[in-house]
Amino acid sequence: MNENKFKEESFEDLKINCKKCFGFCCVALYFSASDGFPNNKSAGKPCLNLQSNFSCSIHKDLRKKGLKGCTTYDCFGAGQKVAQITYAGYNWKENPELSDKMFDVFLIMRQLHEMLWYLKQALIIQTNENIKNRINNLITETEDITRSTPDYLMSLDIESHRDGVNALLRQTSEFIRTKILDGKKTNFKRKKTIAGRLDCIGADLKKINLKGADLRGSFLIAADLRGTDLSYADLIGADLRDADIRGANLKDSLFITQSQINSAKGDHSTRLPKPIVRPASWEDNTY
Numbered sequence: 001m002n003e004n005k006f007k008e009e010s011f012e013d014l015k016i017n018c019k020k021c022f023g024f025c026c027v028a029l030y031f032s033a034s035d036g037f038p039n040n041k042s043a044g045k046p047c048l049n050l051q052s053n054f055s056c057s058i059h060k061d062l063r064k065k066g067l068k069g070c071t072t073y074d075c076f077g078a079g080q081k082v083a084q085i086t087y088a089g090y091n092w093k094e095n096p097e098l099s100d101k102m103f104d105v106f107l108i109m110r111q112l113h114e115m116l117w118y119l120k121q122a123l124i125i126q127t128n129e130n131i132k133n134r135i136n137n138l139i140t141e142t143e144d145i146t147r148s149t150p151d152y153l154m155s156l157d158i159e160s161h162r163d164g165v166n167a168l169l170r171q172t173s174e175f176i177r178t179k180i181l182d183g184k185k186t187n188f189k190r191k192k193t194i195a196g197r198l199d200c201i202g203a204d205l206k207k208i209n210l211k212g213a214d215l216r217g218s219f220l221i222a223a224d225l226r227g228t229d230l231s232y233a234d235l236i237g238a239d240l241r242d243a244d245i246r247g248a249n250l251k252d253s254l255f256i257t258q259s260q261i262n263s264a265k266g267d268h269s270t271r272l273p274k275p276i277v278r279p280a281s282w283e284d285n286t287y
């Protein structure tokens with residue numbers, strides 16, 4: 001099999017597929033109107049726009065109506081896994097006695113699928129065979145867990161599993177960035193932080209060399225990143241809401257997600273890595 005094709009296919013199950021889901025994110029999650037959702041809603045309560053067939057009545061107009069939160073959310077394919085595999089097609093509406101547990105399982109599954117997304121990215125970029133084998137083993141272990149019963153998923157020590165994943169992701173990031181930088185330093189020296197996370201809110205970073213930079217968990221909200229080269233910059237958990245990435249190169253950025261890209265402002269000249277799809281909102285400027 002062509003290697004690039006393999007890489008793309010390995011992400012297929014981690015992509016959102018609302019048609020095979022029972023609208024879990026529109027019910028299980030708590031959300032607030034101030035975060036770009038339709039209204040303040042408690043967890044477990046269906047959104048008013050969720051239809052009986054589990055589709056959204058305003059799906060085509062979400063951006064126009066200012067409901068950005070709905071368009072940036074990504075379950076990493078956890079919704080369809082819980083609907084079709086864990087609960088074999090049984091839905092929460094016809095089986096209300098299962099609903100609470102189903103929603104809790106969905107929240108656990110989303111975390112596991114998010115870990116798989118990052119681990120699969122790590123597997124592609126890592127060149128150290130020893131770390132690569134450990135990543136492979138953890139992918140297999142995590143995939144096995146996602147196919148287990150609701151009771152097993154509920155009893156899982158997710159924090160400890162996440163710690164193991166994070167350690168490998170960090171090792172991969174450091175290994176790759178050290179290799180790429182090859183002793184050279186970036187001229188990125190920002191020290192300002194919020195709760196231990198780098199504060200780049202609204203910052204003009206256009207002229208900063210960000211190649212290979214450690215931007216893990218940083219606040220890049222509304223930052224100006226136009227035309228920047230973010231190759232091998234670690235963006236895991238970075239908040240890119242309204243960050244201007246028009247003309248930026250993220251093709252080889254580390255640990256980027258569809259949700260981050262959906263929340264940023266890009267255009268046709270923004271370079272994106274393979275599993276990421278260019279958001280439709282970039283075409284018609286409905287950021």
Ligand code: SF4
Binds near residue numbers: 025
């Ligand atoms: S507005 Fe639509 S996509 Fe957003 S939570 Fe409600 S049903 Fe889901």
